Amino acid sequence: MxxxxxxxxxxxxxxxxxxxxxxxxxxxxxxxxxxxxxxxxxxxxxxxxxxxxxxxxxxxxxxxxxxxxxxxAEIIEKYFQKDLTKNLSQSALEILAIVAYRQPITRVEIDDIRGVNSSGALQTLVWRGLIETNGKKEAPGHPKLYVTTDYFLQYFNYQSLADLPLIEDFEDSANNEEIDLFDPKKTDQDTQKEGQ
Missing domain, CATH: 1.10.10.10 (Winged helix-like DNA-binding domain superfamily/Winged helix DNA-binding domain)
Structure with missing residues (x-):
């Protein structure tokens, strides 16, 4: 024990x-x-x-x-100076999508959607500047609320959150294929190749 x-x-x-x-x-x-x-x-x-x-x-x-x-401090600073957002884990990308579409949102609400603890990947996204805390929810314990940052928009080449793909566009997809919400540079041809 x-x-x-x-x-x-x-x-x-x-x-x-x-x-x-x-x-x-x-x-x-x-x-x-x-x-x-x-x-x-x-x-x-x-x-x-x-x-x-x-x-x-x-x-x-x-x-x-x-x-x-x-x-x-020196190695941590070196780590965050590198552009490591290209190598985000699957769980980090899932959380990023949830925050982008459901913000402001608490960690517990993210956990409920995913069914697993999200604290580690959530911390990674905060460290990498893609999400940040923005106030606290009026609920027991006053949990932190998470939102995307301006850097999130800049990195994924969006002018505003209104530029995010509509969820309905993916739900109505005839091929029902998996699409990377955060790769606006990907062409339809690229997506078709990946499905082959």
Missing amino acids: ASKEANLEALLYAAGDSGIEEQNLTALLEVDGEELGQIAEKVKQRLAANKDSGIQLIHVAHTYKLTTSPQT
Whole structure:
């Protein structure tokens, strides 16, 4: 059976950039606030003591989260300077499409549509500047709302969100073939070749 420290670390990893609020962690770990603080401090010290660790535990606004450690800033900056959006995973593209068509939308609503946890890929899209948070929903917990960015429009060569292909165009497709919503440069001929 995993220790409470391991469980905390796993929960924060799964939560991604959103982190988890103290009250939710105390319920999940079945501890009180004081014990949660002690567990978090042990994890924080263990990560800090390991000079080879690239992550750290932080506590901000009653929320715990895992982030990259300061000594990795150079490589993280190098990573995001590269144009890696061409290599987005299938799950990231799914989330990007959901946000584009359903914005503003929360992570939980995205998870409900996809049926799986989306926090990791969602964080990647935020880091790459394709989506961003824009306020909070008037609902329990006040979850963050995600929207696409101006860079999203620029990257996919759209003037505005009105230029997005209509969902009905794909639903009514006679061939019922898979179409990349985010490749406006792709020709019909290219699409036909892929279907062969």
